[in-house]
Amino acid sequence: MRLALHPERVVTFIVDRNINYTNVCVNKCSFCAFYKDEGDEEAYIIDEGVLMEKIRETISLGGTQILMQGGLHPALDLSYYTSMLQKIKKEFTINVHGFSPPEIAYMAAKAGLTVRDTLAALKDAGLDSIPGGGAEILSDRVRSAISPRKINTAAWLQVMREAHLLGMRTTATMMFGTIETPEDIAAHLEAVWRLQAETGGFTAFIPWTFQPGGSPLGRTAGHATAADYLRVLALCRLYLDNVDNIQASWVTQGIKTAQVALRFGANDFGSTMIEENVVKAAGVAFMVTKNDIINAIRSSGFKPAQRDTFYNVLNYF
Amino acid sequence: MFDKAYSGKRLDRDDALALFNSDDLFGMGKAASFIAENLHGKKVYYTRNRHINPTNVCVNRCKFCAFSRSAGEDGAYAMTIGEILARLAATSSPFSELHIVGGLHPDWPFSYYLDMISEIKKAYPRIQIKAFTAVEIDHFTKLSGLGLRGTLSELKSRGLDMLPGGGAEIFDSNVRGRLCPEKIPAARWLEVHEAAHTLGIKTNATMLYGHIETYEDRVDHLMALRALQERTGGFQAFIPLSYQPISGAIDVTRYPSGIDDLKTMAVSRLVLDNFPHIKAYWIMLGEKICQTALYFGATDIDGTVVEEKIAHSAGASSAEMLTTGEMINLITKAQKEPVERNATYEEVSI
Numbered sequence: 312m313r314l315a316l317h318p319e320r321v322v323t324f325i326v327d328r329n330i331n332y333t334n335v336c337v338n339k340c341s342f343c344a345f346y347k348d349e350g351d352e353e354a355y356i357i358d359e360g361v362l363m364e365k366i367r368e369t370i371s372l373g374g375t376q377i378l379m380q381g382g383l384h385p386a387l388d389l390s391y392y393t394s395m396l397q398k399i400k401k402e403f404t405i406n407v408h409g410f411s412p413p414e415i416a417y418m419a420a421k422a423g424l425t426v427r428d429t430l431a432a433l434k435d436a437g438l439d440s441i442p443g444g445g446a447e448i449l450s451d452r453v454r455s456a457i458s459p460r461k462i463n464t465a466a467w468l469q470v471m472r473e474a475h476l477l478g479m480r481t482t483a484t485m486m487f488g489t490i491e492t493p494e495d496i497a498a499h500l501e502a503v504w505r506l507q508a509e510t511g512g513f514t515a516f517i518p519w520t521f522q523p524g525g526s527p528l529g530r531t532a533g534h535a536t537a538a539d540y541l542r543v544l545a546l547c548r549l550y551l552d553n554v555d556n557i558q559a560s561w562v563t564q565g566i567k568t569a570q571v572a573l574r575f576g577a578n579d580f581g582s583t584m585i586e587e588n589v590v591k592a593a594g595v596a597f598m599v600t601k602n603d604i605i606n607a608i609r610s611s612g613f614k615p616a617q618r619d620t621f622y623n624v625l626n627y628f
Numbered sequence: 629m630f631d632k633a634y635s636g637k638r639l640d641r642d643d644a645l646a647l648f649n650s651d652d653l654f655g656m657g658k659a660a661s662f663i664a665e666n667l668h669g670k671k672v673y674y675t676r677n678r679h680i681n682p683t684n685v686c687v688n689r690c691k692f693c694a695f696s697r698s699a700g701e702d703g704a705y706a707m708t709i710g711e712i713l714a715r716l717a718a719t720s721s722p723f724s725e726l727h728i729v730g731g732l733h734p735d736w737p738f739s740y741y742l743d744m745i746s747e748i749k750k751a752y753p754r755i756q757i758k759a760f761t762a763v764e765i766d767h768f769t770k771l772s773g774l775g776l777r778g779t780l781s782e783l784k785s786r787g788l789d790m791l792p793g794g795g796a797e798i799f800d801s802n803v804r805g806r807l808c809p810e811k812i813p814a815a816r817w818l819e820v821h822e823a824a825h826t827l828g829i830k831t832n833a834t835m836l837y838g839h840i841e842t843y844e845d846r847v848d849h850l851m852a853l854r855a856l857q858e859r860t861g862g863f864q865a866f867i868p869l870s871y872q873p874i875s876g877a878i879d880v881t882r883y884p885s886g887i888d889d890l891k892t893m894a895v896s897r898l899v900l901d902n903f904p905h906i907k908a909y910w911i912m913l914g915e916k917i918c919q920t921a922l923y924f925g926a927t928d929i930d931g932t933v934v935e936e937k938i939a940h941s942a943g944a945s946s947a948e949m950l951t952t953g954e955m956i957n958l959i960t961k962a963q964k965e966p967v968e969r970n971a972t973y974e975e976v977s978i
Contacts, residue, residue, distance in 0.1 A: 536961040537916035538923075567886030568916040574653055574887060610885040612651065 548576025825862025
């Protein structure tokens, strides 16, 4: 099926940077090792100058997108996000792929606006597309157990529906390997398939496995192996016949398993992930990573190509 | 090719080459699994073992090796027998197999190795000692003056149970000349293993792939092993070793992809029809490719290891040890049946 959808044997990747603007989050999901309380000494909100420098660096390294995601910070309101977007767009030409559905729903609730109006305000301010995070498993049974404060399945789907109706493209993710059953995974895929049949707004689907390190849930769950990953990935490719692209997750699986994933239905290698905390040495770190990805794709028997957010090929290697 | 495999016919050199050049990864995996299941059912073997690398001082300086040092160089070390015994005593989890390989130390006499084996066997009579690659054995013959059979007999009499399969690298003399010019030639490697087999010492065999060799070189390597096994039957497991790209000392732009790792596993299983086991060595492959290899003909995943220096010097990103629980989980999740073994593949529970 991958070959039928992508007969040219191209495997794409994007050069982008993941910027986490804050780690303060009121949701406190049990699988998360990133969040902090507002008063915690490690809590942060990104400094505007640092943000701008990170974007400048991304562009200088050939990046075409920044992925902006963060916690649900109780002190930040919608104007914080819209003015951040405006400043970015005023200074740079870059695709802003930002704010997963839980963030958008939280902004809307705090502003007393509908999801649609919130999305429209973000779009006006410069938001281009939305990442598919926060989907975890679209089963309220699982969500209420592992992330009880996070928006439910219907709310996640509603944010994506509204975004698609406003003409914004989004991705969808699935995090598995916690406490879900095969039925939960099937329900997740069915929900994504149905919304895609309705709107056609999803560009790609990204399954990945729960990473147990450092989170409360990691003490009791989280042993999805390579066999689990490859089987689920193949299932995603087969089930989601209306979603063009399936991403392999080298960040969670390692390069070699991601290569194998290209034979289990994946046609995209995700992002080069310019390191967040690499500052001065970013140029070198990046070149290694980008070349690694190009080599990894090529040695798997596929043609590497850099793409943009919307899966248009920018450059073949 | 697959018809031959399914009907139990031997694959020839051209078949093996065609497999390496084929893109039918899943066809290979299926055929290799068929062979593996014919031999072992759903069983996949693991062991509780411990590695000891007594020294990294080596008179050979192979291009791909990031472990070896010259005597006196920074980071060079050499353990006394007392230090080895202390390390074994400090190992908290039980083990049934001890794996000892190290550098060719310029100053150690043959008696040092004999004493090492004797002392370990005295302290741990029930543990099987799998020690010294063919390269080390060849080095010992120069020290002992006893010839190959005499040297091996001495070691066996002190308690050596088995030889590991290292030092085979790639048999092709041109590639070998570029990779590890000081190392014994392929013919000598095979001679050492043949001598061990005739003395009743079982051995393993390896192949280091994914560097500068061609598919032809890999096939010739497998053919040479199969021919020796046909004569002696002394090999237990074949272990394809995936070149670690980070060692970087030789000019290699190509390193084995995860797909190549799986393909090599499957072709090995299909070609080496007279080898009991093909081993997916998790230290070199990582746990994830190791597990996936169980769908490509592998029936052994090695063991707990505890302390590994050689592959990790070259940048292997795997953990330094796995617990038995982790190994059982890895095998079970691949829908196989985990079986604990000792060095000579007897089912044990320690």
